[in-house]
Amino acid sequence: MLTRRLFMGTAGAGLLLSGSLARAAVKTNPFTLGVASGTPRPDSVILWTRLAPDPLQGGGMPFGDVTVGYRVWEDAERRKVLREGTITAPQADAHSVHLKLEGLRPGREYWYAFTLGDFESPLGRTRTSSPSSNQVRLALASCQSWQSGFYAAYNDMASWTPDCVIHVGDYIYEGGISTLGNRAVEKPGETLNFRTVRQHNSAEITTLWDYRNRYALYKTDPALQAAHAAAPWLVTMDDHEVDNNWAANVPQDPWAQTPLEFKVRKLAAFKAWYEHMPVERPPQIDGIEASLDMTGIYRFGAAQVHLLDTRQFRDDQVCGNEFPGQLPCDSHADPKRSVLGAAQEQWLAQSLRSSQARYNVLASQMWLSPYRFNDAPAEPAVNMDAWDGYPAARQRMIDLLGDGISNPVALSGDWHCAAAMTLHASPFDAKSKPVAHEFAGTSISSDCGWMHEMDTMRPANPHVQHLNTRQRGYCRFEVSDKSWLTTYRVVENAYDAGSLVKTDAEMKLHDL
Ligand SMILES: [Fe+2]
Missing domain, CATH: 2.60.40.380 (Purple acid phosphatase-like, N-terminal)
Known part of the structure; x- marks a missing residue:
């Protein structure tokens, strides 16, 4: 003793x-x-x-x-x-x-x-958090592929000493070992250059042993350790902590993993996630069934943060495995399809309706706002893994947020692009009533393989106020009783662990 x-x-x-x-x-x-x-x-x-x-x-x-x-x-x-x-x-x-x-x-x-x-x-x-803090500093991070770049963004975040870091997923990537060095990808009129700067420690991970060693690899990074040592974190999971694009009990490639194999894999992934995260609740394990409660409500001054889980309770993606999804596709608009699941939807609605906070934050993995990859008036071609793939569920969310909720602010990741967007009552009609702000962080280090398509199609997405698909980084939010300031920090060279990190854009949030 x-x-x-x-x-x-x-x-x-x-x-x-x-x-x-x-x-x-x-x-x-x-x-x-x-x-x-x-x-x-x-x-x-x-x-x-x-x-x-x-x-x-x-x-x-x-x-x-x-x-x-x-x-x-x-x-x-x-x-x-x-x-x-x-x-x-x-x-x-x-x-x-x-x-x-x-x-x-x-x-x-x-x-x-x-x-x-x-x-x-x-x-x-x-x-500790405080509902009465006058000036709050929050950071938003996601998507830290070990192989695609270094973590200079985390050194910068650590030096800022935020009150809290909100990490919305892709803390690890489950894939195998990439070849070191440069890789060029040809797009119409543009060559994209990517680099593998360091390698994973094994083939694709599936067992508890694998997941533990993968978390350990990521956590050996000194910049990531510095960011953890500098501030408390709120963490929620996206897909790569388990398997790319998984949904509830369905892996991305059900033809390659049996339901039993995937359940065992998910159990291992959840267990290792808990073992490596500063969270209170371990996974609930019943036989080979595992579930995690990652959700929560946290109050930082004028901001009430709802930490969501958009992965564990969702219906499977539809319209094929292509990006964008293949349309027309009957099941896309099925009102029964959900992102949060009925219980989480109800919990969120109750909390939002009773919230006294000036800013009501939804922190989760995927973009709530739309992004179309074709021109109007055709049916929007979209990423089926985001809220775009669940239009009826999003409309329920929009109707909730638009019904007197004070300043809804979505914070998201997943897509490796920095974006500031307005979510409208009719999401693809930028002239309809605005109901929420959204700030998507870019990635800490992960590539944006779809940057060309994002940039090309930006004119078709007039609800996007800021877009940077080309640089890695994170977001800072400075929130007071009277104002919300978002700062997009970007890494000059993601292939340099000591890179400079600078401000790319600052945005003051206007009351809705
Ligand atoms: Fe990611």
Whole structure:
């Protein structure tokens, strides 16, 4: 058992006597994956780490659960200790730690570190949320393909020290190993150049062992670790955390994976996601059935953030596997098709209708606003994996948002393009009543293979106020009682880990 006296007596030498058996067995630094915090509430936050002295080979921890020490300070200089203690890192959870720190004060910064034997983790900063914060700083991130680029965006984000980072998915990519170097793709009148800057650590991942090692690979990145250590995160999943374009219990290629194989794969993916994310709720596992509750409502000053799950409860995509989807296609407009599922739709409607917040944020993976890839007046050719593929469900959402909800703001990712858009009552008619704003972040590092088509078709999408398909980066939001400012930060060179990151566009949000 850790005591304050023991800690004080050894802290100077960086020693903490906890988990003596593990200490003896762990000869190299187990904190290779850094620290993280998340799920910020006015009085609590989740602190995370995972013990992994050999991160790319299953972690490398000895058999059995391990006791880890932790300490929380009220200042970055570590003068004022708020809390200290021990917590178990269960072997069953890949020796990850999810410590719920309670009894905190709202809108306050805290600093924390974990210890095992002689080893101490990096220092993390976190912050509780507060409904009464006057000035809030939120960051939006998504899509961080390891192979497509480096994470300079995260260094810039870390230096900004946001109150919270909202990550809307594609934290890992499940694919195999790409060939290093440049790759050219010919489009009409344009050659697109992409580069694989570093490689995945295995073929396409399907097992728990694979997913753990893939998360570990991504989490070895120092810029990603810095962004986690700088602020609490809210995280929700998109497709690549499991399998490209999966929907509920349907993989992208049902002819290549049986329903049973996909369920087992999804269970592994959900388990590994929990083990590597600063979240409170582990997956519910019943036999081979696994489900995750990633949703939540968080209040940051004038912004009420609804963290959504647009992947786990949706109906399967229709109109073929081509992009854009093949039309006409009868089932496309079927009113029974859903993105959120009935329970989440109801939960969201209830929360929005009772919200007192000036800004009502919907944070999720995919674009709520439309984007057509043909000219009017033909039936819009669209991406069937986004809300565009579920027009009846989107219309239900539009009708809800347009019914007196104060300043709905959708924050999304998935599509690897930065965009500021207005969602209209009739989504493809920019002259109809505006009902919501949308800010889509670009990707942290993932390629935008459809940039040519996006740029070519922009004139057919007059509801788009800002579009940058060519650069990687993230969004900053500065929210007060009176204003909302969005800043698009872009990486000058995504193939350079030390790249400069600069402001591409700033947009003040107008009240709806
Ligand atoms: Fe992505």
